[in-house]
Amino acid sequence: MSHLHQKIAKKYSDLGENPDTHLEGLLHSKPINYWDYIGVETLLSLQRPRTDFKDEAIFIMYHQMTELLLKMLFHEIKQLVEAESFSEEMWLDKINRMNRYASMLINSFDIMKDGMDYDDYNQFRKTLAPASGFQSVQFRYIEIYCTRLENLVNQKGKKQLPPTPSIEDYFENIYWKEAGINKKTGTKTLTMLQFEEKYLDTLIILAKKVQGKTLEEKFLVLKNPSEALQKKLLEFDILYNVKWPLVHLNTAEHYLDKKGENKAATGGSEWKKYLHPKFQQRKFFPSLWTEKDSLEEDNI
DSSP, X not given: OOHHHHHHHHHHHHTTOOHHHHHHHHHHOOOOOHHHHHTHHHHTTOOOOSSSOTHHHHHHHHHHHHHHHHHHHHHXXXXXXXXXXXXXXXXXXXXXXXXXXXXXHHHTHHHHHHSSOHHHHHHHGGGSTTOOGGGOHHHHHHHHHHSOGGGGSOHHHHTTSOSSOOHHHHHHTOGGGGGGXXXXXXXXXXXXXXXXXXXXXXXXXXXXXXXXXXHHHHHHTSSSOOHHHHHHHHHHHHIIIIIHHHHHHHHHHHXXXXXXXXXXXXXXXXXXXXXXXXXXXXXXXXXXXXXXXXXXXXXO
């Protein structure tokens, strides 16, 4: 028996399996191909427009691309959060990947801003209510894994917290909750009700799971982190929490307020206020923000 065969036999023996059964199975398995491995046919069948406007398909595909980029981001963040230890070299590798994905999110917004017909978009978007990008749960996963919940509560929300907030208290006052409140009635929008019904319990469980182990807290206990690592983490914070929301805001203004109409978002939020980093006040690594950085944020 060759050395390779011995390694294969050991692999399955260690699993309590019969190596011969698995080797015999290889005789009957089909060679893998690209379209099955990537799931191309399934992937290309996932666009289901609700209207006959051609650019609605672009709108759907763009958001599916965004969800895949968010999954790539979360994939890297989870590894850093869930690992017992990582060398600084590995931290830098993961953060560089995260910055690359965040930059792709920012640059890809040109598809939304300049890649769809203005009039067509403003017609087919009416069929999408109450669905909203606000309902992207991966966005919330990333926030929860990246930083302490107190960093996801803006100044207005912090005034409403009790002296020793629970995780549930933080979620009741988290920055994005205000975007789901109807200002006229004070009740939750259908967009928010749908989102909470599907995901709120899961998000609370997830927050309890990573409490004390978020990416921010893992960084804070690193011994003598290099200036390079601190710079890269701050870069991610600014890319994800300042530049990306601003690009989103600019795109919304292009379609919802280009002619001064101030159209409503499909989710019903006060989008001009909600999308702006000044309102969200989201910082994953606040200890890395200098007075200069904060001043620049105030002037955006």
